[in-house]
Amino acid sequence: MASVLVTGGMGFIGSHTVISLYENGFDVVIADNLINSKTEVLNRLEQITGKRFKFYKVDCCDKEALRKVFEENEIDSVIHFAGLKAVGESVRMPLEYYSNNINSMLTVVELMNEYKVRKLVFSSSATVYGESEDVPFTEESPLGMCTNPYGWTKWMLEQVLRDCAKAYPDLKVCLLRYFNPVGAHESGLIGEDPKGIPNNLFPYISKVAAGTLEQLTVFGDDYDTPDGTCLRDYIHVCDLADGHVKALNFVATHDDSVSVFNLGTGKGTSVKEAVAAFEKACGHEIKHVFGARRPGDIPVCYASTDKARKELGFEAKRTIEEMCSSCWNWQTKNPDGLPSDS
Numbered sequence: 001m002a003s004v005l006v007t008g009g010m011g012f013i014g015s016h017t018v019i020s021l022y023e024n025g026f027d028v029v030i031a032d033n034l035i036n037s038k039t040e041v042l043n044r045l046e047q048i049t050g051k052r053f054k055f056y057k058v059d060c061c062d063k064e065a066l067r068k069v070f071e072e073n074e075i076d077s078v079i080h081f082a083g084l085k086a087v088g089e090s091v092r093m094p095l096e097y098y099s100n101n102i103n104s105m106l107t108v109v110e111l112m113n114e115y116k117v118r119k120l121v122f123s124s125s126a127t128v129y130g131e132s133e134d135v136p137f138t139e140e141s142p143l144g145m146c147t148n149p150y151g152w153t154k155w156m157l158e159q160v161l162r163d164c165a166k167a168y169p170d171l172k173v174c175l176l177r178y179f180n181p182v183g184a185h186e187s188g189l190i191g192e193d194p195k196g197i198p199n200n201l202f203p204y205i206s207k208v209a210a211g212t213l214e215q216l217t218v219f220g221d222d223y224d225t226p227d228g229t230c231l232r233d234y235i236h237v238c239d240l241a242d243g244h245v246k247a248l249n250f251v252a253t254h255d256d257s258v259s260v261f262n263l264g265t266g267k268g269t270s271v272k273e274a275v276a277a278f279e280k281a282c283g284h285e286i287k288h289v290f291g292a293r294r295p296g297d298i299p300v301c302y303a304s305t306d307k308a309r310k311e312l313g314f315e316a317k318r319t320i321e322e323m324c325s326s327c328w329n330w331q332t333k334n335p336d337g338l339p340s341d342s
Contacts, residue, residue: 002074003027004248005117007060007108008081009053010037012192013123013181013237015045017079020241022049026248029073031066032082033059036195040338044189060104063111070115077119077251079244080108083153086199087127090150091295101153102160109164112171119251121174121244124158126233126262126301127151128177135268136304139177139260147298165257172257174247179233179264179303181240183323184330191330192237193337201274202234202323206331209282216286218271220293225300231268233302236318236326239263246312264303265316274320281324 004021008014009030015037021028030042030053039057046052054073058065060082069075083101084090090097105122112120129137130145146152161173182202184191197213198204207213221228243263250259269277279286308314318326 001027002076003029005029005031005069005073005075005078006081007031007078007104008083008123010034010039010041010055011081013240014081015041015190016185016237016241017081017244018045018053019048019185020238020245021248022051024245026245028053029069029075030055031058031060031069033057034341036085038193038338039341041190044338047189048185048187060107061100063107066107066111070111070117075115075117077121077248078108078112078117079121079123079248080105081123083123085150087148087150087297088199088294090148094149097149097153102156105157105160109161113168118170119172119248120161121176121247121251122157122161124175124177125151125154126177126179126264126303128155128158129301131298133300135300136266136302137262138304139262139307148295162258169257172251172254173259174251175258175260176243176247177260177262178240178243179235179262179301181237182234183236183238183318183326185238186326186329188329188333191327191334193334201271202278202327205275205278205286206327208286208288209278209284209328210331210335212335214287216275216288217291218275218288219291219297221290223299225270227270227272229271230297231270231300231302233264233267234269234274234320234323235264235316236323239316239318243308243312243314246314250312261308261312261314262303262305263308263314263316264305266303266305268300268302269320274324277320278324278328280321281328
């Protein structure tokens with residue numbers, strides 16, 4: 001049976017996408033090196049779907065190890081999530097980000113070419129738009145003004161894939177630029193489970209709400225926004241997962257060598273608004289203070305979702321309140337995150 005290979009499929013977005021793929025009738029093979037995830041995810045996926053997914057613990061930069069996945073399965077298409085993904089960390093560790101993110105993608109495309117796999121959905125990011133004041137960002141907005149190494153890796157890889165699509169006429173690529181995925185599966189069995197102190201806002205708020213962390217530091221309250229804090233387009237991870245399935249179907253049914261879609265809600269939510277929504281979800285105040293701006297952050301970032309709605313039939317359904325309540329459900333059911341690998 002032909003399968004979708006989901007690289008980084010044990011991670012936050014990847015694991016939710018595996019569920020959506022399964023619910024839409026796809027057979028899934030997962031490859032992940034578990035740097036940012038745990039093997040317990042596989043058990044949780046089985047609890048949710050009733051299926052034990054085929055899993056390879058493999059680093060996508062390791063060509064010979066990844067070759068085994070292509071050799072042992074009839075891979076029909078790839079959704080590529082694997083990569084390092086924290087903006088702040090990428091500023092501190094640029095070499096690791098360029099090496100890992102670019103090499104893993106190159107290895108995947110080399111093997112796709114070798115094994116005649118022609119359909120690829122790439123997990124890109126709104127960071128490719130950089131610090132532009134032309135919001136909302138459309139798929140035609142200027143690129144290449146990235147403010148951090150993480151964003152530059154996504155920008156570079158988009159260019160790599162465009163060039164590959166020209167060189168290999170049968171290759172069809174969909175670039176998904178998405179914004180800030182948050183929330184968790186309604187079961188509370190999987191969610192965002194960062195190692196150590198979270199880099200992203202919502203898991204940090206969750207831990208403050210639960211009392212695991214003392215307080216939230218909001219990085220900057222003097223931005224040129226309505227309340228002085230950064231505006232972001234938060235999208236529920238389950239909506240985002242459904243968007244990947246729609247993108248895969250689009251690639252299978254259209255002749256475009258490269259297609260590009262923003263996946264977001266189409267509106268910005270400020271950090272202050274996010275904190276207030278989470279306070280409503282958990283039923284108590286979340287202690288927070290204001291600190292200096294963080295390197296690499298931009299004031300306003302949200303999507304125009306018109307193209308995704310018209311061409312993919314995609315529309316984010318879940319509200320910021322639903323994102324917060326699902327986040328809190330995950331947090332309360334898994335106060336220490338998932339069990340660590342022994």
